[in-house]
Amino acid sequence: MAQPKVWLGVSLKMYFGYQQTLTWCRDVAALAQRHPAIQQGDIGLFVLPAFPAIPAVAEIFADTPVRFGAQDVCQAANGAWTGEVSASMLQELRCSLAEIGHAERRRHFHEDKNQIAAKVAMSLRHGLAPVLCIGEEQQGHPEQAIALCAQQLAEALAEAEHQGLQGSLLFAYEPQWAIGAPQPAPDSYIRAVCDGLRQLPTPQGITLQVIYGGSAGPGLIQRLGGSVDGLFLGRFAHDPQALAQIVDEASVLLKEIR
Numbered sequence: 516m517a518q519p520k521v522w523l524g525v526s527l528k529m530y531f532g533y534q535q536t537l538t539w540c541r542d543v544a545a546l547a548q549r550h551p552a553i554q555q556g557d558i559g560l561f562v563l564p565a566f567p568a569i570p571a572v573a574e575i576f577a578d579t580p581v582r583f584g585a586q587d588v589c590q591a592a593n594g595a596w597t598g599e600v601s602a603s604m605l606q607e608l609r610c611s612l613a614e615i616g617h618a619e620r621r622r623h624f625h626e627d628k629n630q631i632a633a634k635v636a637m638s639l640r641h642g643l644a645p646v647l648c649i650g651e652e653q654q655g656h657p658e659q660a661i662a663l664c665a666q667q668l669a670e671a672l673a674e675a676e677h678q679g680l681q682g683s684l685l686f687a688y689e690p691q692w693a694i695g696a697p698q699p700a701p702d703s704y705i706r707a708v709c710d711g712l713r714q715l716p717t718p719q720g721i722t723l724q725v726i727y728g729g730s731a732g733p734g735l736i737q738r739l740g741g742s743v744d745g746l747f748l749g750r751f752a753h754d755p756q757a758l759a760q761i762v763d764e765a766s767v768l769l770k771e772i773r
């Protein structure tokens with residue numbers, strides 16, 4: 516199946532309860548059913564709920580093009596890993612994506628580059644597209660951000676390359692200083708960094724698309740134009756109408772630039 520021209524992904528983090536998650540997903544399913552660009556596959560919509568909601572979310576999205584996945588995945592295949600969830604179980608649950616290395620997991624759970632590289636490899640091995648989150652801690656110059664992201668990307672892909680794995684990867688560029696903020700990073704900054712990130716080399720057989728996350732919301736995708744392959748949304752997609760607006764904006768952008 517061809518890759519969407521624009522990705523719009525939402526991580527629900529731990530904001531919603533179980534029923535709230537399902538209600539929101541039903542609204543998103545209805546949006547997907549009525550929107551031509553989603554139906555035609557030009558816009559790829561994905562949702563990352565909390566683990567316990569995944570089976571019910573799979574049912575809600577069963578007859579829609581909406582993809583879903585997990586907010587994390589275990590670096591090991593199976594065994595004595597209390598509290599973890601394996602890539603193979605996510606695959607059984609029909610997930611198609613696994614988020615890896617979010618700044619909150621690096622901060623709260625001290626995830627390091629070796630764990631992240633193992634999770635990327637484990638995901639690709641089980642047909643899960645990694646949503647790999649990378650971004651600098653402090654705002655600086657775009658060139659510095661690109662260099663730091665390039666290093667982190669190479670580290671994250673090292674194990675997959677070593678194992679000769681193939682697949683597609685969503686590189687979620689998330690400057691840490693813009694996550695949970697009132698507004699995203701400046702447009703010119705995002706464009707400069709993402710233009711650079713899209714030029715980065717990847718191992719043979721691994722394709723990469725760059726999406727921006729960090730207080731993204733309505734209005735941003737059009738301002739970024741063709742510099743990104745989509746958005747990774749958080750709080751500003753909690754209102755289904757806001758998400759619908761962003762889908763409309765992506766649809767207009769597609770007509771303008773692609």
Ligand SMILES: O=C[C@H](O)COP(=O)(O)O
Nearest residue numbers: 526694695729730749750
């Ligand atoms: O996972 C999503 C990103 O961390 C962005 O979240 P946010 O838009 O709520 O800042």
